[in-house]
Amino acid sequence: xxxxxxxFSNPTVKYLRSLREKKHRRREGKFLAEGLRLLTDAxxxxxxxxxxxxxxxxxxxxxxxxxxxxxxxxxxEVVETDPDILGKITGKDNPQAVAGMFGEWDTSLxxxxxxxxxxxxxxxxxxDPGNLGTMLRTxxxxxxxxxxxxxxxxxxxxxxxxxxxMGAIFTQQLAQAGxxxxxxxxxxxxxxxxxxxxxxxVPYRGAPYAAPCFVLVGNESRGLPEEYELACDLRxxxxxxxxxxxxxxxxxxxxxxxxxxxxxxx
Amino acid sequence: xxxxxxxFSNPTVKYLRSLREKKHRRREGKFLAEGLRLLTDAxxxxxxxxxxxxxxxxxxxxxxxxxxxxxxxxxxEVVETDPDILGKITGKDNPQAVAGMFGEWDTSLxxxxxxxxxxxxxxxxxxDPGNLGTMLRTxxxxxxxxxxxxxxxxxxxxxxxxxxxMGAIFTQQLAQAGxxxxxxxxxxxxxxxxxxxxxxxVPYRGAPYAAPCFVLVGNESRGLPEEYELACDLRxxxxxxxxxxxxxxxxxxxxxxxxxxxxxxx
Numbered sequence: 001x002x003x004x005x006x007x008f009s010n011p012t013v014k015y016l017r018s019l020r021e022k023k024h025r026r027r028e029g030k031f032l033a034e035g036l037r038l039l040t041d042a043x044x045x046x047x048x049x050x051x052x053x054x055x056x057x058x059x060x061x062x063x064x065x066x067x068x069x070x071x072x073x074x075x076x077e078v079v080e081t082d083p084d085i086l087g088k089i090t091g092k093d094n095p096q097a098v099a100g101m102f103g104e105w106d107t108s109l110x111x112x113x114x115x116x117x118x119x120x121x122x123x124x125x126x127x128d129p130g131n132l133g134t135m136l137r138t139x140x141x142x143x144x145x146x147x148x149x150x151x152x153x154x155x156x157x158x159x160x161x162x163x164x165x166m167g168a169i170f171t172q173q174l175a176q177a178g179x180x181x182x183x184x185x186x187x188x189x190x191x192x193x194x195x196x197x198x199x200x201x202v203p204y205r206g207a208p209y210a211a212p213c214f215v216l217v218g219n220e221s222r223g224l225p226e227e228y229e230l231a232c233d234l235r236x237x238x239x240x241x242x243x244x245x246x247x248x249x250x251x252x253x254x255x256x257x258x259x260x261x262x263x264x265x266x
Numbered sequence: 267x268x269x270x271x272x273x274f275s276n277p278t279v280k281y282l283r284s285l286r287e288k289k290h291r292r293r294e295g296k297f298l299a300e301g302l303r304l305l306t307d308a309x310x311x312x313x314x315x316x317x318x319x320x321x322x323x324x325x326x327x328x329x330x331x332x333x334x335x336x337x338x339x340x341x342x343e344v345v346e347t348d349p350d351i352l353g354k355i356t357g358k359d360n361p362q363a364v365a366g367m368f369g370e371w372d373t374s375l376x377x378x379x380x381x382x383x384x385x386x387x388x389x390x391x392x393x394d395p396g397n398l399g400t401m402l403r404t405x406x407x408x409x410x411x412x413x414x415x416x417x418x419x420x421x422x423x424x425x426x427x428x429x430x431x432m433g434a435i436f437t438q439q440l441a442q443a444g445x446x447x448x449x450x451x452x453x454x455x456x457x458x459x460x461x462x463x464x465x466x467x468v469p470y471r472g473a474p475y476a477a478p479c480f481v482l483v484g485n486e487s488r489g490l491p492e493e494y495e496l497a498c499d500l501r502x503x504x505x506x507x508x509x510x511x512x513x514x515x516x517x518x519x520x521x522x523x524x525x526x527x528x529x530x531x532x
Contacts, residue, residue, distance in 0.1 A: 041509060044509075045509075130396065134514045134517060137510060137513065137514055137517075138513060138514070138517055139508075140507075140508030140509060140510045141504075141505075141506045141507060141508055141510055141512075141513050142505070142507060142508075143505070143507030143508060164514070166510055166512075167509065167510065168508070168509075168510060171508060171509050172508075205528055238407075238524070239407075239408070239409070239524075239527065240407045241406075241407060241408060241409030241527075241532070242405075242406030242407055242408075242409060242434070242437060242438075243307060243310075243311070243406060243433065243434075243437050244403060244406045244407055244432055244433065244434060246407075246432075247403065247404060247407050247520070248400045248403055248404070248430075248516070250514070250517060251400060251403075251404055251516060251517055251520045254513070254517045254520060254521055255520055255521055255524050258504070258505075258521050261505065261507075262471055266507070
């Protein structure tokens, strides 16, 4: 279905703008993703926006044509508006911008597809949406099956997290759960839980990683609670050769995950 | 020297607030750093603020006492103000906040201390101050001597970069230069220039890294110019096992730098 929207006070414009805020996303179960490349990643991963928004008179592009055709075929809406209104929705002054509104999906642990997965990233109380998106992006690159968010993390469907994921929000599996739900779920299977730690830990290089390996990273300022560290099957240390006692959370996860990947092969 | 400041229109308040903008930092050669831990890192690394700002009636703290004593002894200013005004300076609503105004230092290549350094991080056209600060933080952890910024990078003295560095802005060496200046400087010594690349590259694990090793990371969206890659002594590939063709720049630098560290030892 095609529509043209004019006027900032149009309810659709207001609705889309409202999805920049977490409380509205929660209530509506919808989120925004921006950029032709990201939306193409989504399409190629089988995720289509329920609504696609672009500026009237935008330059043609093969990938955009493919996107419009796919949204049309799936019964979604294609909305054209003027560049100023588009800018209000995307928060950017770019008349070439394309935005999509997606329905959020099931992020329960039970919905994860674990078969064949040898590596997962797990983040606990990760507060920065940029770090969260970066972990999704790293997970894609390192061949992880997905990201599991433990306790009170940033919203993976926020504009910042989606942007930093560079499309991996659509390709990585994603779950959200409390620790008290995660640990029994993990223990019901064969997963090895690994954390970077200073407690009773072995060097991260050459540690006995085993698939399926779950790489656990803690909160940006507090790290992991002691109880969580103690519940891990393997605690490893990454050398800290300077004054600081920790790496950025997304960086620590990446250094560790690439080491695990090298051990597991693939 | 001690001073108490009341009133938002006080020229010192205006001056300090202005340092949140790059053009004012450039003109004045001053920058802001915030947080007792960060300022303590600075002090212990031999960098003292020219002016220290805190709220009147702030809780005592041994590290704060040490900082005040050091600033006093060095002839700097200690300014007390009310929490609202402090919030205007730091941009945060935290009456326990402490801010320091520092003089920028010489960031020319000629000022770098290269003796004994076996690892450097180099970033080209890195635009995100958070990535820049994260690279400084990683450099500290991985035992790098410092960070060299090539071409038009984000400002390392911005509030965001200083914050993301978690104090490493004070402990890592820092230089800023154009490529046309950097390359002859490098070639005048024995440095090995290494980049992650897809061109004529070898696997990053087990590659023949040699000290002093310079790990080069490119711009967030464009990567490195071809000419720069071709000028490298060693091009390595980090496995990209998913859909994406790149890692976050700070993440790529960290994965590579930790691999170099493992090869070089130390």
